[in-house]
Amino acid sequence: MSMTMKQPAEIRRRLEDYDLITGRARFVDDIRLNGRPPILHAVFVRSPYAHAIIEGIRLDEARSLPGVVAAFSAADLTELPPIFAVPVPGVKRPEKQPLAKDRVRYVGEPVAVIVAESLAVATDALDLVEVDYEPLPAVSDPEAALAADAPLLYPEFGSNVAFEMPLKAGNVEEAFARASHVTRLRLENQRLAPSSLENRACLFDYDPETGQLSAWLSSQAVYQAHQVLAEALGLDHRHVHVHNAMSGGGFGAKTRLGGEELVCAALAHRLGRPVKWIETRRENLQAQTHGRGQINYVEAAYQDDGRLLALRLRNIADLGAFLLGITALVPIRTPRLVCGAYQVEAVESTVIGVFTNKVPTMAYRGAGRPEATYIIERVIDRIAAELGLDPVEVRRRNMISPESFPYETVTGQRYDSGNYQAAFDRLLELADYEGWRARQRQRRASGDPRLLGIGLATFTEISGDEGGQPREAATVRIRPDGTVVVESGVSSTGQGHVTAFTQIASEVLQIAPEHVEVHLNDSRLPAFSIGTFASRVTQMGGSVVLLAAQAVREKVLRLASHALEAAPADLVLQNGRVMVQGAPTRSLTLGELARLAEEQPALLEPEPPDPLTGQPITGLAARRDFAAGPTFSFGAHMAVVEIDTETGEVHPLSYVAVDDAGRILNHTLAEGQLHGGLAQGIGQALYEQVLYDEHGQLISGTLQDYALPLATMLPPFTSDFVESPSPNNPLGAKGIGESGTIGAPPAIVNAVLDALAPLGIKEIDMPLTPEKIWRTLQTARSST
Numbered sequence: 001m002s003m004t005m006k007q008p009a010e011i012r013r014r015l016e017d018y019d020l021i022t023g024r025a026r027f028v029d030d031i032r033l034n035g036r037p038p039i040l041h042a043v044f045v046r047s048p049y050a051h052a053i054i055e056g057i058r059l060d061e062a063r064s065l066p067g068v069v070a071a072f073s074a075a076d077l078t079e080l081p082p083i084f085a086v087p088v089p090g091v092k093r094p095e096k097q098p099l100a101k102d103r104v105r106y107v108g109e110p111v112a113v114i115v116a117e118s119l120a121v122a123t124d125a126l127d128l129v130e131v132d133y134e135p136l137p138a139v140s141d142p143e144a145a146l147a148a149d150a151p152l153l154y155p156e157f158g159s160n161v162a163f164e165m166p167l168k169a170g171n172v173e174e175a176f177a178r179a180s181h182v183t184r185l186r187l188e189n190q191r192l193a194p195s196s197l198e199n200r201a202c203l204f205d206y207d208p209e210t211g212q213l214s215a216w217l218s219s220q221a222v223y224q225a226h227q228v229l230a231e232a233l234g235l236d237h238r239h240v241h242v243h244n245a246m247s248g249g250g251f252g253a254k255t256r257l258g259g260e261e262l263v264c265a266a267l268a269h270r271l272g273r274p275v276k277w278i279e280t281r282r283e284n285l286q287a288q289t290h291g292r293g294q295i296n297y298v299e300a301a302y303q304d305d306g307r308l309l310a311l312r313l314r315n316i317a318d319l320g321a322f323l324l325g326i327t328a329l330v331p332i333r334t335p336r337l338v339c340g341a342y343q344v345e346a347v348e349s350t351v352i353g354v355f356t357n358k359v360p361t362m363a364y365r366g367a368g369r370p371e372a373t374y375i376i377e378r379v380i381d382r383i384a385a386e387l388g389l390d391p392v393e394v395r396r397r398n399m400i401s402p403e404s405f406p407y408e409t410v411t412g413q414r415y416d417s418g419n420y421q422a423a424f425d426r427l428l429e430l431a432d433y434e435g436w437r438a439r440q441r442q443r444r445a446s447g448d449p450r451l452l453g454i455g456l457a458t459f460t461e462i463s464g465d466e467g468g469q470p471r472e473a474a475t476v477r478i479r480p481d482g483t484v485v486v487e488s489g490v491s492s493t494g495q496g497h498v499t500a501f502t503q504i505a506s507e508v509l510q511i512a513p514e515h516v517e518v519h520l521n522d523s524r525l526p527a528f529s530i531g532t533f534a535s536r537v538t539q540m541g542g543s544v545v546l547l548a549a550q551a552v553r554e555k556v557l558r559l560a561s562h563a564l565e566a567a568p569a570d571l572v573l574q575n576g577r578v579m580v581q582g583a584p585t586r587s588l589t590l591g592e593l594a595r596l597a598e599e600q601p602a603l604l605e606p607e608p609p610d611p612l613t614g615q616p617i618t619g620l621a622a623r624r625d626f627a628a629g630p631t632f633s634f635g636a637h638m639a640v641v642e643i644d645t646e647t648g649e650v651h652p653l654s655y656v657a658v659d660d661a662g663r664i665l666n667h668t669l670a671e672g673q674l675h676g677g678l679a680q681g682i683g684q685a686l687y688e689q690v691l692y693d694e695h696g697q698l699i700s701g702t703l704q705d706y707a708l709p710l711a712t713m714l715p716p717f718t719s720d721f722v723e724s725p726s727p728n729n730p731l732g733a734k735g736i737g738e739s740g741t742i743g744a745p746p747a748i749v750n751a752v753l754d755a756l757a758p759l760g761i762k763e764i765d766m767p768l769t770p771e772k773i774w775r776t777l778q779t780a781r782s783s784t
Contacts, residue, residue: 009503009507010503010665010666010667010668011499011502011503011513011666011668012668013668014496014498014499014668014669015498015499015502015513015518016492016496016497016498016499019246020246025246026245026246027198027201027218027245027246027247027248028201028202028203028216028217028218028245028276028278029201029276029278030245030246031203031216031245033205033274036205036207036273036274037272037273037274038117038273038274039203039273039274039275039276040069040115040116040117040267040271040273040274040275040276041115041116041117041118041119041121041122041275041276041277042113042114042115042122042260042263042264042267042275042276042277043113043114043116043119043122043123043125043126043277044110044112044113044114044260044263044277044283045057045110045111045112045113045114045126045129045131046107046108046109046110046111046283046286046287047100047104047106047107047108047109047110047111047131047133048107048133049104049107049133049135049136049138049696050104050105050106050107050138050140050357050358050692050695050696050697051103051104051105051106051135051136051137051138051151051153051357051696052103052104052133052134052135052136053102053103053133053134053136054100054101054102054103054104054111054131054132054133055132055133055134056131056132057073057111057112057129057130057131057132058129058130058131059071059072059073059112059114059129061128061129061130062114062125062126062128062129065116065121065124065125065128066121067116067117067118067121068114068115068116068117068121068122068125069115069116069117069271069273070114070115070267070271071112071113071114071115071125071129072099072112072113072115072263072267073099073111073112074097074098074099074100074101074111074112075101077098077099077263077266079233079234079266080097080098080099080232080262080263080266081231081232082095082096082097083096083097083098083258083259083262083322083324084228084256084324084325085322085323085324085325085327085328086325086326086328086329088163088328088329088332090163090165091162091163091323091328091353092154092157092161092162092163093323094153094154094157094322094323094355096259096322096323096324096360097259098110098259098260098262098263098266099111099112099113099259099263103136104133105153105321105322105357106320106321106357106358106359106696107286107357107696107697107698108283108286108287108359108698109287109321109359110259110260110263110287111131112129112131113260113263113264113267114126114129115267115271115275119278136151137151138151138357138695138696139151139153139160139356139357139696140356140357140358140692140693140694140695140696141356141694142293142295142316142317142318142354142356143295143316145160145354145355145356146159146160146161146316146352146354151357153321153355153356153357154355160354160355160356161352161353161354161355162319162323162328162353162354162355163328163351163352163353164350164351164352164353165332165350165351165352165353166349166350167335167336167347167348167349167350167351167411168347168348168349169346169347169348169410169411169412170310170344170345170346170347170410171345171346172310172312172346172347172348174346175301175309175310175345175346176299176301176309176310176312178301178309179301179302179303179309179310180302180303180304181301181302181303181304181383181386181387182299182300182301182302183299183300183302183379183382183383183386184297184298184299184300185296185297185298185300185378185379185382185763186295186296186297186298186763187295187296187298187374187375187378187765188294188295188296188765188766189292189293189294189295189296189370189371189374189745189766190292190293190684190688190689190690190765190766190767191290191291191292191293191318191358191361191689191690192290192291192292192364192684192688192689192690193284193285193288193290193291193688193690193700193706194250194251194252194253194288194289194290194291194364194365195251195284195285195703195706195708196248196249196250196251196253196254196493197248197249198218198247198248198249199278199279199280199281199283199284199288200218200254200258200260200261200277200279200284200288201217201218201245201276201277201278201279202215202216202217202218202260202261202264202265202276202277203215203216203217203245203274203275203276204216204264204265204267204268204269204274204275204276205268205273205274205275206268206269206272206273207272208272210239211235211236211239212239212240212241213229213233213235213239213240213241213265213268213269214241214242214243215229215240215241215242215243215265216243216244216245217242217243217244217245217257217261218244218245218247218248218250218254218493219242219244219247219250219254219255219257219491220247220250220252220254220255220491220493220531220532220533221255221256221491221529221530221531221532221533222242222243222244222489222491222521222522222523222529223242223489223523223528223529223530223531223612224255224256224530224531225242225257225523226240226241226242226523228256228257228262229242229257229262229265232262232265232266233265233266233269235269237612238613238614240523241522241523241524242522242523243521243522243523244491244492244520244521244522245521247491247492247493247494248493248494249493249494250493250532251291251364251365251680252291252362252363252364252365252367252533253288253289253291253362253363253364254493255325255362255363255531255533256324256325256362258288258289258324260277260279260287261277264276264277281702281703282701282702285690285698285700285701285702285703285706286359286698286701287359288359289320289324289325289327289359289360289361289362289363289364290320290358290359290360290361290362290364290690291361291362291363291364291365291366291367292361292364292370292371292684293317293318293319293320293361294315294316294317294318294331294334294371295315295316295318296313296314296315296316296334296371296374296375297313297314297315297316298311298312298313298375298378298379299311299312299313300312300379300382300383302383304387305397306383306384306387306389306393306394306397306398307397307398308342308344308379308380308383308398309344309345309346310344310345310346310347310348311338311344311346311347311348311349311375311376311379312348312349313335313338313347313348313349313350313375314349314350314352315331315334315335315349315350315351315352316352316354317330317331317351317352317353317354317361318354318356318358318361319331319353319354319355319356319360319361320355320356320358320359320360320361321355321356321357321358321359321360322360323360324360324362325362325363326362326363326367327360327361327362328353329368330361330362330363330367330368330371331351331353331368331371332351332368333367333368333369333372334351334368334371334372334375335347335349335351335372335411336372336411336412336413337368337369337372337373337411337413337460337462338372338375338376338411339376339409339410339411339413340372340373340376340377340458340459340460341395341399341400341420341458341459341460341634342376342380342395342398342399342400343398343399343400344376344398344409344410345410346410347410347411356696357692357696358692358696363533365677365680365737365738365741366738366741366742367533367534367738369459369460369461369462369738369742370681370684370738370741370742370745373457373459373460373742373743373745373746374745374746374749377456377457377458377459377746377747377750378746378749378750380394380395380398381394381455381456381746381750381753381754382762385757385762391456391750392428392433392456395424395456395458396421396424399420399421399424399458400415400418400420401421402418402419402420402421402422405417405418405724413460413462413632414629414632415460415632416629416630416631416632416726416727416728417631417662417724417725417726417727418632418634418660418724419660419722419724420458420634420636420660422722423634423635423636423658423659423660423722424458424636424658426636426658426720426722427636427637427638427656427657427658427720428638430656430658430718430720431638431640431654431656431718433454433638436452436454436640436654437454439452440452440453440454444758449645449646450642450643450644450645451642451643451645451755451756451758452640452641452642452755453640453641453642453643453750453751453752453753453754453755453756453757454638454639454640454751454754455638455639455640455641455746455747455748455749455750455751455752455753455754456636456637456638456747456750457635457636457637457638457639457743457744457745457746457747457750458634458635458636458637458743459634459635459637459739459742459743459746460632460633460634461535461632461633461634461635461734461735461736461738461739461742462534462630462631462632462735463534463535463536463539463630463631463632463633463734463735463737463738464534464535464536464539464540464628464629464630464631464728464729464734464735465530465534465536465540465627465628465629465630466629466630467627468627468629469627470625470626470627471528471529471530471540471627472489472528472529472530472536472540472541472543472544472625472626472627473489473527473528473529473544473623473624473625473626474486474487474488474489474527474541474544474545474548474623474624475487475525475526475527475548475610475617475621475622475623475624476505476509476545476548476549476551476552476621476622477552477617477619477620477621477622478509478552478556478590478591478593478594478619478620478621479591479594480591480594480595480598481591482511482515482576482589482590482591482592482594483515483516483517483591484505484506484509484511484515484516484517484590485516485517485518485519486501486502486505486516486517486518486519486545486548486549487519487525487526487527488501488518488519488520488525488527488529488541488544488545489520489525489527489528489529489541490520490521490529490532490537490541491520491521491529491531491532492520492521492532493532495532495537495669495673495737496666496668496669496672497518497520497532497537497541498518498520499666499669500537500538500542500665500666500669501518501541501542501545502516502518503665503666504542504545504546504549504665504731505518505545505549508546508549508550508552508553509549509552509553509556509573509576509590510573510574510575510576511575511576511590512575512576515576524613526610526612526613526615526617526623527623528612528625529541534735535633535734535735535736535737535738536735537737538665538731538733538735539628539631539662539726539728539729539731539733539734539735540626540628540729542665542731542733543626543628543729543730543731543733544624544625544626546730546731547624547626547730548622548623548624551622551624552620552621552622553573555597555604555620555622556573556578556590556593556620557571557573557578558604559593559596559597559603559604559620560578560588560593562603563588563593563596564578564580564586564587564588566580566586576589576590576591577589577590578590578593590620593620594619594620597619597620598618598619598620601618601619604620606618607621607622607623608623610623626729628728628729629728630728631662631726631728631729631733631734631735632734633659633660633661633662633734633735633736633739634659634660634724635657635658635659635660635739635742635743636657636658636659636743637655637656637657637658637743637744637747638654638655638656638747639652639654639655639715639744639747639748639750639751640652640653640654640655640751641653641748641751641752641755642755643752643755643756643773645777647770647774648769648770648771648772648773648774648775648776648777649770649773650686650748650752650768650770650773652682652686652714652715652748653715654715654716654718655678655682655715655716655717655718655744655747656717656718656719656720657674657678657717657718657719657720657739657740657743658719658720658721658722659674659719659720659721659722659736659739660721660722660723660724660734661721661723661733661734661735661736661739662723662724662725662726662731662732662733662734663723663725663726663731663732663733664721664723664733664736665731665733667721670721670736671719673736673737673739673740674717674719674736674739674740675717675719675740676740677737677738677739677740677741677742677744678714678717678740678743678744679709679714679740680740680741680744681740681741681742681743681744681745681748682709682714682744682748683707683708683709684741684744684745684766684767685744685745685748685749685766685767685768686709686713686748686766686767686768686769687707687708687709687713687767687769688706688707688708688709688767689706689707689766689767690706691705707767745766748768749764749766749768752764752768752773756776756777756780759777759780759781759784760780760783760784761776761777761780764776
């Protein structure tokens with residue numbers, strides 16, 4: 001699909017931030033329901049054990065506390081279905097109830113809920129609940145969980161293995177036989193807590209008189225939530241209305257409703273009163289899904305000139321105690337993406353999904369792409385080190401050439417467009433690679449104790465939708481007052497969608513941005529979206545806004561042609577007005593045309609009604625949907641670090657990123673997404689890790705123990721873009737929302753290992769904490 005619109009004039013200041021800056025934004029906890037009964041507050045009783053049988057739950061004393069309205073265990077909420085997980089052939093899918101029934105399998109698993117007139121009363125009642133547990137042996141290490149004598153989370157399965165997923169692409173045996181060298185690595189992508197600024201939050205209000213359930217969520221997918229709530233509670237979908245309140249981030253973990261949200265919806269339905277739950281930070285670290293959690297055993301076959309031939313992988317995925325949403329899909333995706341930007345001849349892998357007594361893993365910014373990139377970029381640097389070659393040269397020798405696009409990897413990923421060499425060259429120039437190498441040589445020659453390291457990483461980022469079914473729809477309409485309304489199914493969690501959609505609609509309809517309104521975050525809009533994830537919104541949500549706006553433009557010109565008695569080709573749309581070329585006094589405003597469409601609807605072909613609500617699309621409006629294949633972005637990043645050998649501290653000095661995300665509609669928004677991702681990617685490399693002890697007890701249960709990076713801990717970022725428009729959508733756009741989390745971990749780790757190379761240190765696992773670096777330095781020095 002070719003580019004069908006010119007580059008829109010950028011809106012350089014985000015349009016959605018005024019309410020945030022002035023404090024007028026309403027998050028879930030700010031919602032007030034006028035004319036409805038007072039809101040009830042829910043709190044959850046959570047298991048202190050990683051693995052135990054529930055022998056009994058006594059709630060009577062909590063129920064008797066003044067102000068407590070109700071208390072329930074799983075036995076009292078039998079109407080709730082299990083929590084959804086995407087079915088994958090060959091994968092064992094244990095049933096996860098919203099409240100644990102007979103057994104708990106991770107610390108923090110909810111076993112009961114209390115509803116009270118105030119949060120203080122509900123919290124006090126927690127201490128009055130008595131739960132009898134019979135503790136069972138737990139296993140928290142995924143490799144230990146594979147042992148024959150490991151405690152079993154599900155005795156009926158006979159092991160802790162949820163699945164073994166093989167992949168063989170290309171002639172691996174021949175490639176390894178032909179190789180001059182084989183190198184082996186053990187790599188770990190540690191568990192991470194998504195840690196959005198706002199924790200999970202929900203408010204449900206069920207009116208027994210009307211049968212209407214209204215929901216206010218902090219969600220990445222209101223239409224998915226709408227469907228899940230209707231099915232879970234047995235309600236007609238027309239009686240469910242889901243709003244996304246202002247949302248303080250999600251990063252993948254708010255894509256699907258968890259058990260707590262479903263319980264609160266059921267309580268509102270049963271009690272006929274509004275019920276609210278706001279997750280605490282401790283609950284968030286303890287019970288919201290985690291990301292990553294992979295151990296990769298890698299064999300790489302390569303030639304004397306640094307050409308990588310083939311990879312053998314054994315990936316052990318720590319799934320946690322259950323499968324939720326795409327828990328199984330994330331690690332399965334990793335080997336399919338492992339070729340990255342390089343021409344790899346063959347890949348063989350086995351992904352082993354393992355149950356452990358931990359909270360489940362699921363989507364977290366990147367979702368399989370950071371894990372794949374970490375593997376291939378560590379391999380490329382290891383090849384360079386083993387052969388004594390510059391890592392720049394090894395990358396160039398393996399990189400896909402510009403004339404190869406569209407390019408299909410041996411694992412079946414089709415790269416739509418790109419010029420990887422140009423972006424890589426731009427990075428080396430912008431980052432002053434040769435200058436940093438010269439400074440590094442000078443330091444090493446002078447015996448400077450401060451170790452300087454330079455790390456590179458390139459990557460590809462799949463984004464958008466896979467499959468041919470439309471999963472995005474939007475409506476654009478012109479009001480009688482001449483303003484334009486964009487109605488999108490997107491759920492915004494801070495990315496800048498209002499700004500992007502305003503920019504597109506104002507350009508197509510030639511109207512000032514201040515005359516465009518964008519409506520999101522509401523399941524009753526004549527729109528649809530599967531959600532805000534996978535860096536899909538610009539290319540999918542933006543494209544469908546473009547298509548709807550173009551359809552409205554065509555209607556405008558047809559209607560004006562009739563009213564002005566001129567051929568459509570003789571009309572000009574400019575500044576909210578349609579004029580006849582050469583006769584500017586013969587013109588109509590968009591508002592006048594919108595009124596004409598309302599007065600004489602027969603002048604326009606009718607739009608089909610909205611398929612979800614059944615409501616007609618009337619007036620000067622158009623609803624369009626869109627389906628397209630995925631796109632592949634590219635990035636080339638370089639990090640420079642300094643290591644204090646006395647303390648082991650790693651100080652990032654410089655970080656430069658050059659990204660090819662197709663057509664960049666708005667550089668301000670793109671840079672904002674990149675910077676946020678880099679903060680999270682550097683956080684993974686240097687600071688963050690979810691830790692459990694051998695008994696399954698969470699060690700990193702507060703933000704004093706789980707180290708999120710502060711602004712002072714991050715270097716200044718320099719970014720630039722190289723554009724290779726995608727043929728897969730009319731905007732030519734690709735995703736950039738997860739770029740930083742993909743490129744930063746290997747760039748930082750490669751920089752640290754480059755700094756440590758003179759000491760013979762070849763491997764170190766994330767996070768690269770000062771203690772870990774210091775101990776590694778002491779071991780290296782004592783062995784020389």
